[in-house]
Amino acid sequence: MNAKQGIEVWDITVRLFHWALVLSFTTAYLTEDDFMRVHTYAGFTIIGLVLFRLIWGVIGSYHARFNHFVCSPTTTLAYMKDILYHRSKRYIGHNPAGGAMVLALLTSLIITTVTGLATYATEELSGPLVNLMQTAPSFIYDAAEEVHEFFANFTVVLVVFHVIGVVIASFSHKENLVRAMVTGIKRGD
Numbered sequence: 357m358n359a360k361q362g363i364e365v366w367d368i369t370v371r372l373f374h375w376a377l378v379l380s381f382t383t384a385y386l387t388e389d390d391f392m393r394v395h396t397y398a399g400f401t402i403i404g405l406v407l408f409r410l411i412w413g414v415i416g417s418y419h420a421r422f423n424h425f426v427c428s429p430t431t432t433l434a435y436m437k438d439i440l441y442h443r444s445k446r447y448i449g450h451n452p453a454g455g456a457m458v459l460a461l462l463t464s465l466i467i468t469t470v471t472g473l474a475t476y477a478t479e480e481l482s483g484p485l486v487n488l489m490q491t492a493p494s495f496i497y498d499a500a501e502e503v504h505e506f507f508a509n510f511t512v513v514l515v516v517f518h519v520i521g522v523v524i525a526s527f528s529h530k531e532n533l534v535r536a537m538v539t540g541i542k543r544g545d
């Protein structure tokens with residue numbers, strides 16, 4: 357495939373990871389009150405997806421690797437300033453703000469799922485943290501539940517900014533980034 361036809365930026369695993377994450381996070385968020393079994397399955401799926409993405413961020417394809425899109429705070433802030441002045445550079449992979457958002461989303465999902473596992477271990481006496489939680493003082497359980505709820509909502513806030521960022525970057529560079537996350541292909545110039 358040449359630059360005119362487009363460049364494959366997101367390999368199939370990144371794309372499957374992304375849309376499976378959207379589906380499992382939405383499911384987990386919407387089922388937390390009444391459908392605990394579905395909520396738990398969706399949560400375990402998120403853990404698997406995030407673990408996969410952490411590994412793929414080290415050994416995966418060029419644009420999937422963390423060292424190709426994680427920038428310093430200075431570069432990220434300079435890029436965000438450039439957006440305000442309508443002079444932001446186009447990136448083929450994640451731009452610096454997008455890269456920072458990927459890290460924020462993954463971190464927030466890790467905190468949400470680990471505290472979810474702790475809550476599950478205490479309430480259902482099941483899951484990988486059950487032994488740890490049985491010996492933990494009771495305030496740890498209360499804290500885990502609170503932190504779980506807080507970070508689930510915080511992830512939603514991040515997702516809102518994430519989607520706003522995708523829309524802004526799509527308009528600034530006249531390209532459809534959502535389509536690129538479906539097809540994997542971006543304009544090559």
Ligand code: HEM
Nearest residue numbers: 370374377378381449450451454458461515522533534537
């Ligand atoms: C319908 C809502 C969503 C849309 C339209 C969307 C769209 C996108 C797009 C276009 C990208 C690539 C950005 C780029 O070109 O730099 C991306 C990346 C990403 N999105 Fe979303 N997203 C959505 C929801 C979510 C949700 C709910 C999560 C997590 C809870 C999420 C997590 C991520 C992550 C982790 C990446 C990085 C992908 C990777 O490098 O593996 N997104 N998203």
